Amino acid sequence: MTTTPSLDEARARVREQGGQELLERLEHLDGRVADLRATRDRDADLPPAPGAGTAIDFDVVVAGGGLSLLLVPLLADRGLRVAVCERGQAGVVHREWNVSAAELRPLVEGGLFRAEELPELMVAAYRHGICRWHGGGTYPVKGVLDRAIDATRLLAETRRRAEARGVRFFDYHEVVGQSAGPSAIAVRVRPRGGEARELIARLFVDARGAASPAATADLLCPTVGGVLSGLAEGPGLDEVDPGIGEILVTTEHVVEGRQHIWELFPGRAGHATVYSFYYARREEVAPGALLRLYARFWQQLPRYKRGEARLVRPTFGYIPGWSRLGPGPAPQQGRSVLFGDVAARHSPLTFCGFGALLRSIVPGAQAIAAAIERDDRSGRPLAGVVADAPLHRGTGALSRLIATPPRAAQQAHELNALLDAAFGTLHALGNEAYAALLRDEMTADDFLRFLWATARRRPQVYAEVVRQLGLRDVGRWGWQLAREALQRRGLRR
Secondary structure, X not given: OOOOOOHHHHHHHHHHHHOXXXXXXXXXXXXXXXHHHOOOOOOOOOOOOOOOOOOOOEEXXXXXXXXXXXXXXXXXXXXXXXXXXXXXXXXXXOOOEEEOHHHHHXXXXXXOOOHHHHHHHEXXXXXXXXXXXXXXXXXXXXXXXXXXXXXXXXXXXXXHHHHHOOXXXXXXXXXXXXXXXXXXXXXXXXXXXXXXXXXXXXXXXXXXXXXXXXXXXXXXXXXXXEEEEEEOEOOOOOOEOOOEEXXXXXXXXXXXXXXXXXEEEEOOXXXXXXXXXXXXXXXXXXXXXXXXXXHHHHHHXXXXXXXXXXXXXXXXXXXXXXXXXOOOOOOOOOOEEEOHHHHOOXXXXXXXXHHHHHHHHHHHHHHHHHHHHHOOOOOOOOOOOOOOOOOHHHHHHHHHHXXXXXXOHHHOOXXXXXXXXHHHHHXXXXXXXXXXXXXXXXXXXXXXXXXXXXXXXXXXXXXXXXXXXXXXXXXXXHHHHHHHHHHXXXXXX
């Protein structure tokens, strides 16, 4: 069994593998973990709220220039004046993303890309993906995260098309506060090395992910890894098969109260994007979590895949997640909306935020444009922009379960055994049901059928779930599932 390295050991290993710049970036983000663990209501630097008749600079100010950039051209297409503020450079990423081919349709439906352009964004396609749990079986699935997308090209092209539509970009401008008035919202931004200023907008879109004060969901997922070269290719479990995506894989049981999980997605020839992560309750993520996890990544990588791994581009961050067993993130200011990771409406089981965000860009742009056209002077936050699949009310408890593994050493194997039983059941139900759950498309009836089948396969699941979640959360979960099933049958409004 391995142990978590000390901070000094972690610093030395990260510096050795990724260099001093990577170490400094990790330490900067880890330095904010106290903020990520806290429940925060607002930014610290509040500008004066704009009064009636204040001149409007933009219809929409968007904070964050990552995946949320996909929303921006769609807003401009609706005649809105849009600004994007990013503490770095908007549209610059350090990874590829994976998605199913069908989930790319909103890019075409929204008018951002033509159908014939989509293949140009793909760097790899797989025969199938797999999930594998330590000590258990391997369960293949088709049609899930089976297209690797060139994220650099996608966002660079999106930015170019946004600029052509008149969108204004404020690179290296950090949003430090906002205050809503009766007809507008003031957004205070601070340029790197400069004086703060205010942008006045009709609506503020917060797309800052875990860095946002509104990222108050109950789970955090520390994630590290990157694009690697030099890994051995072949059909073995410890090799990379370019035709297979590894969606969820474990190579050990619970260690020090955490179940570490791997993902691997082949990309360009000789490259693969590899992640290591764990689910945790927000309050249990300790300072230095990313630094220690990155050191552990290099320590444990040979146990997962052999070869002479070289880091091409690092990837790391905190992904906020919501179990649906308590209140979700919500904007604390009027004339505001949450979008992307900060809203935590992605799958709580697989944290597949790319697919969830793609599903949200067209209805999100429509809702924002409609809100501005109505010009709701109540100042209420805008709801309903990021779609939340009904299935998430079921899978959310599973994510809380993974974030609360058994603590006793003699029970360290239980979580993998439970997950193996669950995914063995999914595989037995057939690819349609299996893929539907991982793509957030499974119906409530099929999800209940999956739970009952898992319980038959592993009867002790009842005791394990109650022990790890507690009676209150189990009761809340059961009520949510029953309510969803009744609604599906039209028995309850």
